Amino acid sequence: MLLEVEHLRVAFRMEGVLSVPVRDVSFSVPENGRVALVGESGCGKSLTSLAVGGLVDRAEISGMISGSPRIAYIFQNPMQSLNPVMRVGKQIVEGLRRADPSISDKSAEARVLQLLESVGLPSATTRKFPCELSGGQQQRVMIAMALAQEPDLLIADEPTTALDVTTQKEVLDLVNRVADEHKTAVLLITHNLGLVAQYSKYVNVMYAGEIIERGTVPEVLGSPIHPYTQGLLAAVPRLDLPKDSPLVGIPGTVPPPTDWPSGCAFHPRCPKATAECARAVAKSCMTALR
Numbered sequence: 184m185l186l187e188v189e190h191l192r193v194a195f196r197m198e199g200v201l202s203v204p205v206r207d208v209s210f211s212v213p214e215n216g217r218v219a220l221v222g223e224s225g226c227g228k229s230l231t232s233l234a235v236g237g238l239v240d241r242a243e244i245s246g247m248i249s250g251s252p253r254i255a256y257i258f259q260n261p262m263q264s265l266n267p268v269m270r271v272g273k274q275i276v277e278g279l280r281r282a283d284p285s286i287s288d289k290s291a292e293a294r295v296l297q298l299l300e301s302v303g304l305p306s307a308t309t310r311k312f313p314c315e316l317s318g319g320q321q322q323r324v325m326i327a328m329a330l331a332q333e334p335d336l337l338i339a340d341e342p343t344t345a346l347d348v349t350t351q352k353e354v355l356d357l358v359n360r361v362a363d364e365h366k367t368a369v370l371l372i373t374h375n376l377g378l379v380a381q382y383s384k385y386v387n388v389m390y391a392g393e394i395i396e397r398g399t400v401p402e403v404l405g406s407p408i409h410p411y412t413q414g415l416l417a418a419v420p421r422l423d424l425p426k427d428s429p430l431v432g433i434p435g436t437v438p439p440p441t442d443w444p445s446g447c448a449f450h451p452r453c454p455k456a457t458a459e460c461a462r463a464v465a466k467s468c469m470t471a472l473r
């Protein structure tokens with residue numbers, strides 16, 4: 184296994200108040216695997232991925248993270264991740280130097296052009312500032328920067344949420360293609376089950392700081408066991424239904440991590456909840472952790 188995360192917990196103490204956004208997360212990523220982490224906003228997906236890379240400050244972190252893949256991230260909003268006052272080429276060189284501090288200026292320059300070409304950008308992009316590029320082009324630069332670090336694992340955290348739908352597909356196809364070429368695993372973090380179906384082989388569904396269902400994509404999306412996963416799937420808009428069919432959603436919102444509900448954290452929103460669910464997760468729902 185390239186990466187194995189077991190019982191990860193990430194907690195913060197703020198002015199005496201304990202917040203535990205990640206309570207108990209276990210998942211693994213095989214070499215060159217395509218794994219998704221999916222769930223609504225506020226479930227703890229980003230924090231999980233940042234903790235895996237050792238990027239969370241001032242937190243109490245416990246659990247086991249084994250395997251030490253070289254990780255590179257692609258974040259949601261490329262404009263916020265890129266340095267606005269540095270030309271694109273220079274920013275990519277920073278990634279190259281992280282992987283190989285002794286690389287010469289000339290080799291770095293040649294490698295930048297190669298990387299730009301592999302993400303479908305013209306060589307002139309090297310002299311541009313991020314504000315001179317479109318959102319899709321900026322995300323391509325982020326992918327080039329990630330590749331420059333020669334990662335074993337690419338963590339793509341909502342990489343296309345800020346992009347329009349056609350650019351979304353181009354960017355994810357690109358991530359998939361470069362990951363194939365470089366034999367890199369991809370952990371795709373998203374709230375979009377359509378993207379999971381298209382780009383992942385294995386899926387972990389997260390709710391309230393825990394993985395509540397996992398399995399292969401056909402298992403989980405084809406026959407979801409947990410009512411939360413069933414709710415997420417029912418909320419995906421369908422083109423095969425009449426135009427006036429009502430949109431289905433999961434009632435309520437994800438509670439704050441300072442105040443997770445007792446027992447099964449989903450019980451206040453679950454259409455199948457019984458009185459017992461406020462004390463413990465029903466056995467039938469636990470089988471979703473195949």
Ligand SMILES: Nc1ncnc2c1ncn2[C@@H]1O[C@H](COP(=O)(O)OP(=O)(O)O)[C@@H](O)[C@H]1O
Nearest residue numbers: 195202204223224225226227228229230231440
């Ligand atoms: N550094 C932090 N300190 C305190 N709380 C945080 C921090 N980072 C994230 N959180 C909280 O953790 C929860 C989960 O956040 P996040 O991992 O970003 O969720 P997701 O990516 O699933 O939307 C949120 O309620 C957020 O406010």
Ligand code: SF4
Nearest residue numbers: 447450453460465468
């Ligand atoms: S344990 Fe109960 S509340 Fe939780 S998902 Fe299952 S049925 Fe719903």
Ligand SMILES: [Mg+2]
Nearest residue numbers: 228229340341
């Ligand atoms: Mg997030």
